[in-house]
Amino acid sequence: MADEVRVSINSEYDIVTARLKGRDLAAKLGFSSTELVVIATAISEIARNIVQYAKHGEISMSIIQQGSRSGIIITARDKGPGIPNINLAMQDGYSTGGGLGLGLPGAKRLMDEFEVTSKVGSGTTVTMKKWLR
Amino acid sequence: MLVPILKQGDYLIASVQSELSDEDLLKLRDELVKRVGELRSRGVIIDVTALYVMDSFATRTLRAIAHMIRLRGAETIIVGIQPEVAFTMVQLGLKLEGVMTALDLEEGLAYLQTLHTSKRR
Known part of the structure; x- marks a missing residue:
């Protein structure tokens, strides 16, 4: 894929880097100023989940084309402990890490498409997309 | 990135200059809670005009700062939340429950002054 941006997530400082790079990539595509904030915030939430639960991981972001529409796809991968119950993790207010429990469900609300796959003991992958209107 | 904290009369003004890491936010919290006592401030304004991401961690920390400052006997007002950030x-689903907000620094200062004039009565 062209224009792929990868950010390795190893500390809380990488959260800021990931959301800045994501915003820059989305800006190239022509998203509105509100959508740029929305995308950067969603990246911030999923990047923090990596730092908090898996310690290390990676976020990759690229521009995608599907028919006549274009958008941004963001994938967060880690080899952390995994999520035992995804349905529970997707509920507002549920957190095992002492947070507000709005990270995953909040990021889902911010994006157009959102998918979590996770296997206990081997890691979690979050894929989210936002389409240009 | 450290957040400069200025003393203006009875108030402290913390102006966020750029994006903040989680640690920067926690440092700001500790610094404000300490200085409000040292300088005997009656109000704190946190200007977040320069912040373009207010995620769950930032919101939780700002809320905690406001509550801690209140326990120290002063009031906190968050000013400058941009329209995109509010959206x-x-x-x-983030809420700044129990935290006062104002449009900008000017409004924030006016708000604090009103609070303290009414308290003195």
Whole structure:
């Protein structure tokens, strides 16, 4: 894929880097100023989940084309402990890490498409997309 | 990135200059809670005009700062939340419950002054 941006997530400082790079990539595509904030915030939430639960991981972001529409796809991968119950993790207010429990469900609300796959003991992958209107 | 904290009369003004890491936010919290006592401030304004991401961690920390400052006997007002940021916070489900907000620094200062004039009566 062209224009792929990868950010390795190893500390809380990488959260800021990931959301800045994501915003820059989305800006190239022509998203509105509100959508740029929305995308950067969603990246911030999923990047923090990596730092908090898996310690290390990676976020990759690229521009995608599907028919006549274009958008941004963001994938967060880690080899952390995994999520035992995804349905529970997707509920507002549920957190095992002492947070507000709005990270995953909040990021889902911010994006157009959102998918979590996770296997206990081997890691979690979050894929989210936002389409240009 | 450290957040400069200025003393203006009875008030402290913390102006966020750029994006903040989680640690920067926690440092700001500790610094404000300490200085409000040292300088005997009666109000704190946190200007977040320069912040373009207010995620769940930032919101939780700002809320905690406001509550801690209140326990120290002063009031906190968050000013400068940008329209895009407000939109995103609502979508995410983030609330600044129990925290005062104002449009900008000027409004924030006026708000604090009103609070203290009414308290003196």
